[in-house]
Amino acid sequence: MVEVLSQTSDRSAEFETQDLLLNVGPQHPSTHGVFRMVMTVDGEVVRDVIPYIGYLHRGAEKLCETMDFRQGIGFMDRTEYLAAFNAELSYVMAVEALADLEVPERAQWIRMILSELNRLSSHFMFLGAFGVDTGVFGTPFIYAWREREALIDLFEEVSGDRMMYAYFRPGGVAWDVPINFVDRVKEVLKSSAQGIDDFDSLLSENEIFLARTQGVGAISAERAIALGMSGPSLRASGVDMDIRRDEPYLKYDELEWDVITGDHGDVFDRYYCRVLEMRESIKIISQCLDRLAPGPILPEKMPRMLRTPPGEVYLRTEAPRGEYGVYMVSRGGNRPYRCKVRSSCLSNLQALHELTVGEYVADAIIILGSIDIVLSEVDR
Amino acid sequence: MRGIAKSMARTFAVFLRKPVTRDYPSYHKPIPERDRAFPLLLWDEGIDEPFCTGCHACERACPVECMTVLMKDNPNHKSLDGTSSRRKIIDKFWIDYARCMRCNICVEVCNFDAIAMNNTWEGHETSVYDRQDLVMDLQQLLSQSRTGNINEWVPVLGQTNETVSEADAEDSEVSN
């Protein structure tokens, strides 16, 4: 059926045609921030695409080199504003590895709950924006914001801020969660599950949505690996890689959960992997809540000013968009000598050219949406 | 068509739900005790002077260098027949709210519990027409605490719920 619907005749032999340069961004409704790409289009088909990034470059790496370890947390939040807990997590775990700090049990569970909740909120954001990219007028966006609002309210109750939490600290978390935390998380999980159901029935089976997303922007597993993609975008191609499982950090190896992989590596699989991943997140959080026991949340002896011995570590965690790594070099003292952020979005965005060329203009937009970039993480 | 029918059924089900809009300017949602807006200075009502002694601890710890602190000798000190035990006291204090990134570090490093993050709506609704108006001086920083329009929640690093519930059992009951 598809072959019949999408057949087009080869026009190039009949007319002399001229390619059109189409500039998308930096201000465009679907570039998810300040991203610019110049597309060469032949009619409706993209022949070439050149991405331009750097509009949001703030030098977070350089700034971190001039800050002590606690001050750097705030800048890490701002590299990934949609999943700031995950960004903080990589950073503080790198510091802990360097300073050889033992993190108390309770703090680890709290960290896991919050980073998984943050994964939920980030994926909701993806679903919303992606739904709008495919052309549903606002409905998925508002559904997403409705659920994200509940999550962010919870984060505010815990950390005091809605987006830039600065809550994870080297050694643990800054202060304990509120007394009614467990109940509140359960409440929020319930509403999130409802939100995922809403999305599932709104988009996942809609024929037009499937026609738009399936078979579009497909990438093979080999190419996805070679281009350094990570996270759901990589797993959608069928690569079974999840840092949470392969190199377990925190307590992920003590829980029962599955890694979701796709088969086709197209836009739809990237979307649906995320939807299923959200359900896994809910599963993880519910198990964490059962194991959350009272106890200290920072090590007994925390120095007032943290200093680390010289050394270097590349600490990677599985953030919602993929591998978020912090390469930290210390030469002793209270600040990193070099702090490099390995941004999953940057590496995923590299694949854009390969994904887009040969597709339609309208598909270019949803392909960009499907790799779910956060420009502040791309540019850092 | 079945999928489209399912989508339409779901949107119609949502159509019948109650709207979730919070009518913001006319309705302010109660914000949690831990909410962090911008830092404020606290007023010691017992002695009627600020807690802050101008020790520069917060100024040094601030990652974005948004603070400027000047200290002076306390005219109200006991040696000068005053009532205060503070030898030095804050003279001038500026915080540039436009630069502040609300990281809470100034609160954590303060030795005198003199600075706190504003956890009222006043702290969030700070829009002005001129960026210069976001540079708060000492009087502006103190005014909210002086009028009692702030419920202090000065987080102690590493504080667990057990210690909280023992110490402030009554408070937390009230706030919850």
Next chain:
Amino acid sequence: MTTEPAEEQFTNQIGDHTEIWSIVDNALLGIGVTRETGFMDVIISVETDEIVEASRALRDDEDANFDYLRSLTAVDNMADGMEVVYHLYSISKKHNVTVKVFLSNESLRLPTVTSIWPAANWLEREVAEMFGIKFSGHPDPRNLLMPEEIDDTFPLRKDHPLAEIEVLQGEGMGYSGEEL
């Protein structure tokens, strides 16, 4: 060799490294390698002109199979030159290695590895513009994050200063030098 941390200093190394050492040694037969042990991963350093050869060996060797370039960055060691750091991972074998290349300040130039890992493309562009390291043979040597016309400023070098902070508090403060 600027960093040679004593091994006994670290207590939280993950796992036993002997296996990965033997794999890497087998893969890199005939290539001069210096070993170190990092916090989580093993670190090897190779000579500048052998990096492409070593990379290819690490990727193509069946036991090593480092097919995934996690990260590529550089560290400015000031007087001691610079080092370029490759973090490699094998998706099938699930092991890591960190490869380092040390460069002297006189010749900040090394061959590109984009032919081995296409993922290196943008990462090398970023390193090139931020540190001023030339990657010879790079297919697309434009600036990545900075404007294209800037080619003599390298922000992540240690001798590059931070920008001045614009101070709004000075105005109307009414204090001068003697009061401070």
Next chain:
Amino acid sequence: MSVELFGTSFNPWADAAIRLQLVVGFMTVVVMGLIYAERKILARFHQRVGPQKTGPRGLLQSVADAVKLVGKEDLRPAAADPWTFELAPYFVFIPIFLGFVIVPWVQDWNVRLLELGILYFVAISSISIVGWVMAGWGSDNRYAIIGALRAAAQGISYELPLVLALLSAAMIAGSLQLDKIVEFQSTVPLIVWQPLGFFIFFVAALAELNRTPFDIPVGESEIVGGPFVEYSGIRWSMFFLAEYAGMLIMAFVGSSVFLGGYSWPFGEDFGLPLQILLAAGKGGLFIFLIFWVRASVPRLRIDQLMGYSWKILLPFSFLQILINGFVLVYGLPHIVLLITGVLSLGLLFWVTEGIVQRPLEPRRRRARPTIVQEAEVS
């Protein structure tokens, strides 16, 4: 040679002009209400509240918008083609309003009842495509030209199923005059005899109106508004007005042809108020359906859109005409129409589901980690 209007006699041209003016003036107000209704209804589909600050429950929102738009500067890009750019809104706006000539609002409330009413309607409404292309070309903007070409391709493609669906209804009703078609439906509405025709008409109407899922010419998330990306102020609002007026006229033509307009189910004997209620209710239902679809489905891609029109809708509309022809020629009972209509509609749905490459299948869930399991064992 004179016509009665409000008890006075006029020259027929003057009379038509006055009637049309009344309709246009009235429609402008109705369109404002329609915009308000769309915002409120879509808001409820989103679980929001919608406009609520301007006037009681936000009722004056459209008025405020109109005032703002009129007050805005009318900008023209320096490189634009001045004549094409400035005339384009009229080419979109005027044909839509000329289409109101043939609509039988209620019994005896109309501008003119043309004998070839349906033909006139489809002929005049397709002129507005020229306006779209002019807007796209005149703007000297690449998004605009892409949008204009999409609009032209889509408008022409969906014109055919639309006409054929209306034609098949007219075959059964035996007239192209809209009030005759309405009278024909005083007992049973034509949607019962022509379910396939109604579906084709509805889909083609969505495409003609550039509404979701066929809003690719404006495609906000891709080409940022398409042909009117460069327009502002009053010219932009004319496009907007034309869009909603088009929706209104399509709703009333659709309800007249397929739902029985003002007549069914109570006939014409119940007087004017009930007729108004019926006409407005059916038109409103049609419009609500358009809003509902807008809130629920994504946008098609250009090739899928064209393919759907030429390869699915067009053959099926011919099939409908064929069936009608058989029934009329051999004098078969109308129940045959219902049965074949439902069957062919089912066939159409089945074919439409074929546009999906692969049905939703649960993704592989890789079992528990291999490495960790080994570690736990050892």
